[in-house]
Amino acid sequence: MNAEIIGVGTELLLGQIADTNAQHISTALAEIGVDVHRHTAVGDNPKRMTLVIKEALARCDAVIITGGLGPTPDDITREGVAAALGLELRRDPELVALIRAIFKIRNRAMPESNLRQADLPAGARAIAPEGTAPGFTLDGPTGVIFALPGVPWEMKAMLEKAVLPELTVRSGAAAIVSRQILVLGLGESLTHEKIADLVDAQTNPTIAYLAGKGQVRVRVTAKAGSQANAAALIDPVEEAIRARLGPAAVPGDHDSLTTALPAMLLARAATVAAAESLTGGLIGVELTRGPGASEFFRGSLVCYSDEAKRDVAGVPQSVLDRSGAVSEQTAAALAEGAASRLGADLGVAATGVAGPGEQGGQPVGTVFVGACWGGRTVARRAFTYGDRDNIRALAVTAALDLGRRMIEGTA
Amino acid sequence: MNAEIIGVGTELLLGQIADTNAQHISTALAEIGVDVHRHTAVGDNPKRMTLVIKEALARCDAVIITGGLGPTPDDITREGVAAALGLELRRDPELVALIRAIFKIRNRAMPESNLRQADLPAGARAIAPEGTAPGFTLDGPTGVIFALPGVPWEMKAMLEKAVLPELTVRSGAAAIVSRQILVLGLGESLTHEKIADLVDAQTNPTIAYLAGKGQVRVRVTAKAGSQANAAALIDPVEEAIRARLGPAAVPGDHDSLTTALPAMLLARAATVAAAESLTGGLIGVELTRGPGASEFFRGSLVCYSDEAKRDVAGVPQSVLDRSGAVSEQTAAALAEGAASRLGADLGVAATGVAGPGEQGGQPVGTVFVGACWGGRTVARRAFTYGDRDNIRALAVTAALDLGRRMIEGTA
Numbered sequence: 001m002n003a004e005i006i007g008v009g010t011e012l013l014l015g016q017i018a019d020t021n022a023q024h025i026s027t028a029l030a031e032i033g034v035d036v037h038r039h040t041a042v043g044d045n046p047k048r049m050t051l052v053i054k055e056a057l058a059r060c061d062a063v064i065i066t067g068g069l070g071p072t073p074d075d076i077t078r079e080g081v082a083a084a085l086g087l088e089l090r091r092d093p094e095l096v097a098l099i100r101a102i103f104k105i106r107n108r109a110m111p112e113s114n115l116r117q118a119d120l121p122a123g124a125r126a127i128a129p130e131g132t133a134p135g136f137t138l139d140g141p142t143g144v145i146f147a148l149p150g151v152p153w154e155m156k157a158m159l160e161k162a163v164l165p166e167l168t169v170r171s172g173a174a175a176i177v178s179r180q181i182l183v184l185g186l187g188e189s190l191t192h193e194k195i196a197d198l199v200d201a202q203t204n205p206t207i208a209y210l211a212g213k214g215q216v217r218v219r220v221t222a223k224a225g226s227q228a229n230a231a232a233l234i235d236p237v238e239e240a241i242r243a244r245l246g247p248a249a250v251p252g253d254h255d256s257l258t259t260a261l262p263a264m265l266l267a268r269a270a271t272v273a274a275a276e277s278l279t280g281g282l283i284g285v286e287l288t289r290g291p292g293a294s295e296f297f298r299g300s301l302v303c304y305s306d307e308a309k310r311d312v313a314g315v316p317q318s319v320l321d322r323s324g325a326v327s328e329q330t331a332a333a334l335a336e337g338a339a340s341r342l343g344a345d346l347g348v349a350a351t352g353v354a355g356p357g358e359q360g361g362q363p364v365g366t367v368f369v370g371a372c373w374g375g376r377t378v379a380r381r382a383f384t385y386g387d388r389d390n391i392r393a394l395a396v397t398a399a400l401d402l403g404r405r406m407i408e409g410t411a
Numbered sequence: 412m413n414a415e416i417i418g419v420g421t422e423l424l425l426g427q428i429a430d431t432n433a434q435h436i437s438t439a440l441a442e443i444g445v446d447v448h449r450h451t452a453v454g455d456n457p458k459r460m461t462l463v464i465k466e467a468l469a470r471c472d473a474v475i476i477t478g479g480l481g482p483t484p485d486d487i488t489r490e491g492v493a494a495a496l497g498l499e500l501r502r503d504p505e506l507v508a509l510i511r512a513i514f515k516i517r518n519r520a521m522p523e524s525n526l527r528q529a530d531l532p533a534g535a536r537a538i539a540p541e542g543t544a545p546g547f548t549l550d551g552p553t554g555v556i557f558a559l560p561g562v563p564w565e566m567k568a569m570l571e572k573a574v575l576p577e578l579t580v581r582s583g584a585a586a587i588v589s590r591q592i593l594v595l596g597l598g599e600s601l602t603h604e605k606i607a608d609l610v611d612a613q614t615n616p617t618i619a620y621l622a623g624k625g626q627v628r629v630r631v632t633a634k635a636g637s638q639a640n641a642a643a644l645i646d647p648v649e650e651a652i653r654a655r656l657g658p659a660a661v662p663g664d665h666d667s668l669t670t671a672l673p674a675m676l677l678a679r680a681a682t683v684a685a686a687e688s689l690t691g692g693l694i695g696v697e698l699t700r701g702p703g704a705s706e707f708f709r710g711s712l713v714c715y716s717d718e719a720k721r722d723v724a725g726v727p728q729s730v731l732d733r734s735g736a737v738s739e740q741t742a743a744a745l746a747e748g749a750a751s752r753l754g755a756d757l758g759v760a761a762t763g764v765a766g767p768g769e770q771g772g773q774p775v776g777t778v779f780v781g782a783c784w785g786g787r788t789v790a791r792r793a794f795t796y797g798d799r800d801n802i803r804a805l806a807v808t809a810a811l812d813l814g815r816r817m818i819e820g821t822a
Contacts, residue, residue: 007450012433012434012437012450013437013446013447013448013449013450014437014438014441014447015433015434015435015436015437015438015439015440015441015447016438016619016621017434018429018430018431018433018434019429019430019433019434019450020429022426022429022430022452023423023426023428023429023430024426025426026423026424026425026426027425027426027427028426029426030425030426035424036424036425036426037424037453037454037456037459038424038451038452038453038459038463039418039423039424039430039450039451039452040449040450040451040452041433041449041450041451042448042449043448045448048448048449052449187519188481188482188483189481189482189483189522189524189525190519190520190522192482192483192522192524193522193524196484196524199484200484208421208422208485209483209485210422210427210428211481211562212562219427274713276692279696280692280695280696280698280699280700280704280708280711281687281691281692281693281694281695281696281699281711281713282692282696283692284691284692284695284713285690285691285692285693285696287691288691288692288715289691291766291767291768291799292768293691293715294715294716297691297715298715298716298719299712299713299714299715299716299719299723300691300692300711300713301710301712301713301723302685302692302695302710302711302712302713303710304699304704304705304708304709304710305705305709305710305753307754308709308710308753311752312710312712312723312752312753341722341723342716342719342723343718354699355702356702357702357703359705383517385517385542386541386542386564386565387541387564387568388702389564389700390564
């Protein structure tokens with residue numbers, strides 16, 4: 001079974017919002033084994049919207065539309081679906097009563113225009129509103145259509161209650177299981193080089209890459225009759241990939257170091273602290289993204305000036321004088337200062353030049369990271385490229401990965 | 412002139428990432444007066460991708476494609492564009508040399524497969540790579556095509572350098588000028604309440620709202636024959652809006668406090684330091700997003716534990732004992748500690764409960780912010796709601812806004 005997702009709303013085409021609804025629905029459909037073939041976003045324009053719906057219906061088994069179900073004149077998804085299928089709109093008396101009741105309960109006067117929300121293409125069944133906008137579902141000649149509101153929480157609730165159960169039944173879904181292997185320090189092309197023959201040899205499970213911020217995720221996805229059977233298909237492939245990648249592959253199933261490093265710390269009842277300059281606080285932010293960070297995170301010393309590196313993080317003035325603020329030596333001293341001043345087991349640090357201008361004779365992108373763990377300190381140059389944001393993100397990844405390798409004993 | 416945007420990548424259809432590229436490009440095109448009629452996302456499937464590109468070309472003047480330009484076998488946008496236009500792929504010798512040079516400079520071995528990135532549809536002109544992936548542009552029989560990498564920072568850089576200038580020329584755009592009024596502490600509906608009649612009375616300039624992270628941007632956009640004439644249309648409307656909003660409106664044309672507060676500091680040759688707990692380093696990150704941060708930013712003390720608040724930021728133990736770590740008093744002491752320990756003119760601080768669990772009897776979302784400036788310290792409770800991410804973002808905004816008001820003398 002395959003599906004397409006259509007987002008309706010001129011605000012999408014003006015870039016005022018991103019189509020996160022399409023992402024959410026796609027994730028949910030992948031989990032029940034429905035293949036999504038296309039996302040489309042179209043504005044509040046009757047002709048173009050009708051065309052988009054008509055085309056999607058001709059191509060796939062299920063079309064899920066979000067947005068355009070409100071009461072204002074620019075909400076025209078009801079009309080668009082009706083026109084695409086050559087149907088009339090009919091006012092649903094039960095919906096009229098429901099909409100009037102909702103306003104009565106809220107003690108608000110109902111503008112008559114709100115009754116437009118009770119109009120449905122002939123043959124459609126209403127999906128009860130979560131806010132005030134009803135959704136609907138309709139069996140077309142070639143596939144099923146679901147129309148949901150664009151407000152994310154209303155859309156999500158209807159998806160759970162009305163769309164996923166229906167599609168699960170219709171698709172007779174087999175189980176789909178995905179597992180990720182997080183790879184650091186190799187980059188996408190080197191990762192691919194090492195496992196290309198495994199990728200080429202596979203059709204089930206399939207293997208895909210996702211790269212960003214210096215991290216590559218190798219995603220292994222299997223389809224089978226049950227979750228257990230799908231997992232059993234993944235196991236040997238995962239093992240083979242990990243054998244090729246060695247210590248570049250992070251143990252466990254992780255999206256990023258943001259979850260991987262905390263898991264390693266928690267497993268050892270260990271704590272971490274950071275000292276950072278060019279990253280401005282990003283190392284601390286990454287380590288505190290998830291809940292429960294106070295269990296393992298002590299703090300971060302963001303030291304933008306030499307004085308702060310000396311007075312706050314305890315970098316010896318002699319190191320700053322001899323090697324400079326952007327150096328292996330300073331990165332090492334920052335990591336040690338963070339661990340000792342904040343009382344943590346692991347200290348991680350980054351210092352460097354984020355740009356756009358050079359700094360103290362060092363070119364943009366020069367970054368050193370450091371880490372100390374169990375009486376050992378290691379510092380090294382990090383590989384970075386791109387603009388200021390990217391250099392900062394790569395510096396964070398390099399610092400956290402050095403911390404990870406220190407704990408694993410592979411640094 | 413109208414355009415469509417195509418995002419390529421199975422990861423989009425699996426919901427692993429949202430198509431934020433389409434949003435970014437749409438915003439940029441709206442600013443130069445190009446109408447976007449459709450966004451499409453399609454997977455790494457040759458047949459379906461080719462069809463999507465062919466259809467888009469038939470409908471509009473410009474097609475911008477992102478993604479699928481990497482070196483791995485699933486990167487097939489080059490092939491997709493060539494097939495859609497019935498062209499052959501040719502290996503561009505200059506790009507081959509460039510790709511080899513990039514790897515050489517980085518001192519990395521180049522997998523031969525990377526040379527696929529030098530293949531271009533016949534007649535296409537290369538857009539120089541920002542990372543390692545070149546983009547390209549091609550004049551089709553009905554319109555122009557741009558193919559850009561999917562990695563956001565690479566895409567954004569190429570859009571600025573190669574796409575927008577070209578489309579601006581081709582569209583013969585009349586001048587469009589936008590100016591933003593940043594509003595803090597009111598929220599979108601209160602902001603609207605205060606200026607609704609001004610909004611309703613306008614057609615040129617138009618007035619739109621954009622809200623997020625506790626900040627509302629009122630965007631005033633005018634079209635005219637020249638930049639100067641467009642600006643002249645905006646002036647009186649901006650003045651009227653500012654008169655209504657008072658100190659909630661930040662002076663100048665700013666996207667967010669991330670640029671507004673640094674501008675105020677630089678204008679006074681003043682510096683800032685932060686001390687933060689629940690925000691984990693986000694205040695430092697916000698203040699260092701732009702270039703030149705070392706001119707005004709000293710650092711941030713990220714103190715997740717009580718010990719760190721005391722030892723690193725100098726919060727008196729008596730304050731922690733009497734009022735607790737999440738309190739007005741601690742927020743005030745953190746701001747003062749940041750300013751004194753890091754030697755800054757302005758100190759800002761945030762402490763609170765980001766959730767998901769309560770902390771020390773304080774419910775999720777309890778946040779206090781503090782600031783000190785010119786011998787005066789102020790602390791107050793910040794209004795927050797939503798999930799962990801949102802609470803942290805609102806805490807940052809509240810802390811920076813308190814700093815802004817301290818400098819302006821309106822706190």
